[in-house]
Amino acid sequence: MTERVPLEQKVLSENDRIATDLRESFRGRRIVCLNLISSPGSGKTSLLERTLARFNPSTRVAVLTGDIQTDNDAARLAPFGFPVRQITTAGACHLDARMIERGLEGWSLDDLDVLLIENVGNLVCPTSYDLGEQAKIVVLSVTEGEDKPLKYPGIFRKARLMVLNKIDLLPYVPFKLDLARENAHRINPDIEILETSCSTGAGLDEWMQWIARQTPAL
Amino acid sequence: MHELSIATAILDQAREQWDLRPGERLSKIGLRLGGFAGVDVNSLTFCFEALAKDTEFASVTLEIEHTAQDELQMAFLEFDE
Numbered sequence: 697m698t699e700r701v702p703l704e705q706k707v708l709s710e711n712d713r714i715a716t717d718l719r720e721s722f723r724g725r726r727i728v729c730l731n732l733i734s735s736p737g738s739g740k741t742s743l744l745e746r747t748l749a750r751f752n753p754s755t756r757v758a759v760l761t762g763d764i765q766t767d768n769d770a771a772r773l774a775p776f777g778f779p780v781r782q783i784t785t786a787g788a789c790h791l792d793a794r795m796i797e798r799g800l801e802g803w804s805l806d807d808l809d810v811l812l813i814e815n816v817g818n819l820v821c822p823t824s825y826d827l828g829e830q831a832k833i834v835v836l837s838v839t840e841g842e843d844k845p846l847k848y849p850g851i852f853r854k855a856r857l858m859v860l861n862k863i864d865l866l867p868y869v870p871f872k873l874d875l876a877r878e879n880a881h882r883i884n885p886d887i888e889i890l891e892t893s894c895s896t897g898a899g900l901d902e903w904m905q906w907i908a909r910q911t912p913a914l
Numbered sequence: 915m916h917e918l919s920i921a922t923a924i925l926d927q928a929r930e931q932w933d934l935r936p937g938e939r940l941s942k943i944g945l946r947l948g949g950f951a952g953v954d955v956n957s958l959t960f961c962f963e964a965l966a967k968d969t970e971f972a973s974v975t976l977e978i979e980h981t982a983q984d985e986l987q988m989a990f991l992e993f994d995e
């Protein structure tokens with residue numbers, strides 16, 4: 697005799713449980729936590745370099761940066777004087793909540809205003825893993841094609857903001873900004889969009905203002 | 915690529931329930947998979963079969979219902995007595 701037992705349980709419930717704890721501890725301390733996701737090379741680390749350079753030194757910022765191998769990104773971000781830690785996933789294509797929990801060990805969360813997370817370069821896998829962040833941000837650079845929101849809808853659906861980076865390259869690549877925006881809005885009508893260049897600095901004021909608006913919910 | 919860790923999580927969660935039902939055989943796992951979940955079905959099925967092989971779950975079927983959301987949910991388990 698076969699018995700069907702309803703379960704209705706999220707597959708990544710263990711990850712979600714840790715992420716929920718993280719989110720609560722961020723909220724309780726009014727920490728803004730942002731999770732940056734993109735393909736390799738879209739400019740996540742460059743954007744973070746520019747961001748750290750612009751933060752008022754009195755803002756208490758920390759960065760966790762994920763890669764499969766090497767601590768190159770942490771080395772790039774360390775000179776700005778904020779605490780930075782590399783998480784090497786040794787093969788995993790995404791960060792998960794437990795890696796964030798471990799990455800934060802030894803840091804006093806009470807002394808933190810903003811936590812920036814650079815996820816492993818990948819437009820698919822990081823989408824499934826809640827890290828306790830307040831918002832996911834997808835970075836798309838103009839050399840990747842306008843159709844990416846349609847090809848990788850998962851992340852564009854979950855992201856609160858799309859940063860269209862490398863706009864300094866627009867004269868050299870056939871990338872239609874309007875079409876990229878339209879595609880992103882087709883997948884997620886609520887997604888906010890900023891255009892940036894980490895080379896020229898264009899759009900970075902707006903980006904810093906966007907971060908400042910993400911005041912943590914009480 | 916992360917389908918391996920998802921398949922592992924599915925089997926872990928199924929095992930937790932199976933442990934509560936001594937003497938019964940797990941025959942089916944029902945999964946709801948949203949089109950926006952970022953999970954590749956073929957890769958997930960492959961990983962699931964590879965992990966279940968040579969275990970007491972070798973004959974378990976993974977039944978996947980596709981939905982339009984971003985959910986990734988264990989919907990039900992079927993046990994044979």
Ligand SMILES: Nc1nc2c(ncn2[C@@H]2O[C@H](COP(=O)(O)OP(=O)(O)O)[C@@H](O)[C@H]2O)c(=O)[nH]1
Pocket residue numbers: 734735736737738739740741742743817861862863864865892893894895896
């Ligand atoms: N022209 C141009 N190059 C950029 C821009 N942002 C990043 N890059 C370059 O793109 C490459 C990859 O950037 P990186 O920040 O390492 O990307 P990540 O893999 O997403 O962290 C580097 O060579 C950067 O110098 C930009 O706005 N314009």
Ligand SMILES: [Mg+2]
Pocket residue numbers: 740741742769814
């Ligand atoms: Mg990087």
